[in-house]
Amino acid sequence: MEAFQTTTINALIVERSVPVAILPEQETPGGSLFLSNIDRVSAFYLPMVYSFGRSDARTVDVIKKALSRVLIHYYPLAGRLAKNSQGKLTVDCEKKLGVPFVEASANCDIEDLGDMRFLDCNVLRKLVYRDSTDNIQEVAPLLTAQVTKFRCEGFTVGITFNHCMFDGTSVMNFMNSWAEIARGSRPLSLIPCHKRTILKSRAPPQITGTSDSFVQASDVSDLKALYEEEQIVWRSFHFDNEKLATLKKMATTDGQIISSCSNFEAIAALVWRARTIALKMKPHQLLKLLFPVDFRSKMKPPMPRYIGNAVVEACCLCTAGELIDEPISFTVGRIQEAIERVNEDYVRSWIDSLDVHQFDLLSLTSLALASWQRFDYGSTDFGWGKPRTFGTGDLPGGCLFMADGSDRKGIVVVLGLPLLAMNTFEKLVQLEG
Structure with a gap:
């Protein structure tokens, strides 16, 4: 098992231009865009950074012009949030304030940044532009963009977006459309669907089958104090193909519960158990494993072009004692059952539940997983080759699964824990012996 830590480059100097507001190249619809309950609970910002190995004198201008053109199709991004009656x-x-775009230059080579799958916050804030109005909902941009050129002629494209506009699939579709236009491809391979009212909640709410997700688990293990008292460290762990095969063999033979499982299911079970042990949770601590399931293909009719948040949280609920004592195959079985429960009725019930219950994704008694391993970031070629890396660095909590590079040979797991717990966690996921 190989563990990576984030690289801190305090000497990194990035000079930025004054932000320019990019508007759609043509006139676009006005009015108000409905947001679903799933969109509304996702109203926070996420950064992403793509790195590329080469550029030329035209790079920034081409990417900027392509942004103006792609906003014709993704016009709500040029607007701003508001509240209805x-x-x-x-x-x-109607409030077409545009997307802030920044040109920048760095005083180093891209290689000097180290592992760019998960960036140190000091590096990230220099590669991604955050607008000063982010905390003022009615004027804060829904998307910002920054292109940074490096001494080696490589460059990065850094964005930050309000999650209420996109889930992972949607933001990848947007980035790939932006890149298609930059390369001169016409028409777009995917025209987005903005009709979010198809995910409108029902009146009255009809709630069945999602109760576990909204259970409030008291912090009887006093995790809050632990997280406040100790330094929180972030590390990433590489599961190569050999480790994945070993783990899946363990998951399918230990306990004779299941006959097959996916890489995600096997790693999720391992990480959930190891985190629970590392944090020394009390046996009667109620805890949840939460992870998003894309439901586009599960709806009737399917909704492949939907641009918005089309994920719900699948949930496994048990006590820490149950989780630690059961064979890993049983834990994988819990995860598989949670995935199977996500159908159209589950989705509709989930949306209705958000009208009635409060969903706490950031509770320390829950482990919230996000999987980016299937995202097609390798198609985001602006005309100077496929991205060398794709990453983030601003996770409020939980755990992130990422593909190990564009060749997808393995999975990288990123999470943060108090220092002593992290040292224990690292030993527990070694899979040695």
């Missing part, structure tokens, strides 16, 4: 978030598409 019921006090619920919408997007005001």
Whole structure:
């Protein structure tokens, strides 16, 4: 098992231009864009950084012009959030304030940044532009973009976006469309669907089958104090093909519960158990494993072009004692059952539940997993080759699964824990012996 730590480069100097507001190249619809309950609970910002090995004098200008053109299709991004008469978030598409775009240059080579799958916050904030109005909902941009050129002629494209506009699949579709236009490809291979009312909640709510996700688990293990008292460290762990095969063999023979499983299911079970042990949770501590399931293909009719948040959280609920004592195959079985429960009725019930219950994704008694391992970031070629790396660095909590490079040979797991717990966790996921 290979563990990576984030690289801190305090000497990194990035000079930025004044932000320029990029508007759609043509006139676009006005009015108000409905946001679903899933969108509304996702109203926080996420950064992403793509790195590329070469550029030329035209790079920044081509990418900037392509952004203006792709916003014709993704016009709500040029608007701003607002509240309707019921006090619920919408997007005001009349308020065309645009997408802030920044040109920048760095004083080093891209290689000097180290592992760019998960960036140190000091590096990340220099490669991704955060607008000063981010905390003012009605004027904060829904997307920002920064292109940074490096001494080696490589460059990065850094964005930050309001999660209420995109889930992972949607943001990848947007980035790939932006890159298609930069390369001169016409028409777009995927025209987005903005009709979010198809995920409108029902009146009255009809709630069945999602109760575990909304269970409030008291912090009887006093994890809050642990996280406040100790330094929180972030590390990433590489599971290559050999380790994945070993883990899946363990998961399918230990306990004779299941006959097959996916890489995600096997690693999720291992990480959940190891984190629980490392944090020394009390046996009667109620805990949850939460992970998003994309439901586009599960709806009738399917909704492949939907641009918005089309994921719900699948949930496994048990006590720490149950999790630690059971064979890993049983834990994998819990995860498989949670995935199987996600059908159209589950989705509709989940959306309705958000009208009635509060969903706490950041509870320390829950492990929230996000999987980016299937995202097609390798197609985001602006005309100077496929990205060398794709990463983030701003995870409020939980755990992230990422593909190990564009060749996808393995999976990288990123998470943060108090220092002593992290040292224990690292030993527990070695899979040695």
